[in-house]
Amino acid sequence: MKHSTTNQRTRHGRGPARRIGRTLALVLPVVLVFSGTLAVTRVNWSGNSSHSVLTASEASSSDVSTRASSRAAQDVLRDKLLVELQEKNPGVALTHLQEAVHDRPSLAKHCVSIARALGRAAVRVYGPPRAQSFARPVCDTSFASGVAAQHT
Template identity: 65%
Template sequence: MTHTARRIGRSLALVLPVVLVLSGTLAVTMVPWADNTPSQMLTASAEDVSVPQKPAAAHEVLRDKLLSELQQGTDPGVVLTHLQQEVDKRPTTLAAHCVGIARALGEAAVKVVGPTKAQSYARPVCDTSYATGVLSAS
């Protein structure tokens, strides 16, 4: 009997400090005066650690904005004009991505207005990428 009691005592002597430290750490992170910003928050689990997202690149923001305009019913010709204006404003940032954006607009225009009407809006914005997008989606 004393052997079993000794074993239980030793187990508690090892486990109890760990439990107290962990519960104390969690309690300290939840006090009202603690800084609760995500970067300062302490966690007891590595699973809760998240990697901060990078902000979207300028060309991704522009592409999403123009696709949204097109899906909301804006004329594809107007959307292509907006693309050209933005590329003219920031050529060093957007010129390399103009072809991809124009192609995505062409593909989206087919879904919105159909292939024949979408093709009628084709113009030489970023070469013939819009027309290529219309063709690939048709």
């Protein structure tokens, strides 16, 4: 009887080391994500040494109102323009939207959604035909698509 000194392999050259490697490749990233998440929740980011861990249920109402008042710039702009649309007309609001995007290019990615919101609001305030008369090519004619979406 002849004995082989070479490594014993399973079918198609896949041995136990490969299976262990695959298992680690799948499990290790999950473990690292969870351990990193837990570590971040334990870090005192506030600088207040008296409360090292603050959970969402422990947040005071003043903290919540402070966070709510510091809203995103695009939300503040949208609300301002919607008020302007009602007080003046959609043309003025669209002009100010175009100026705001020109002055702050970071708002450009929100321009389409703001212009559509203005179009929908214009239909509610002025009706479809009159709202469409204010359309202009701001943010790829998103105002007009907002008017059309609200009308149908």
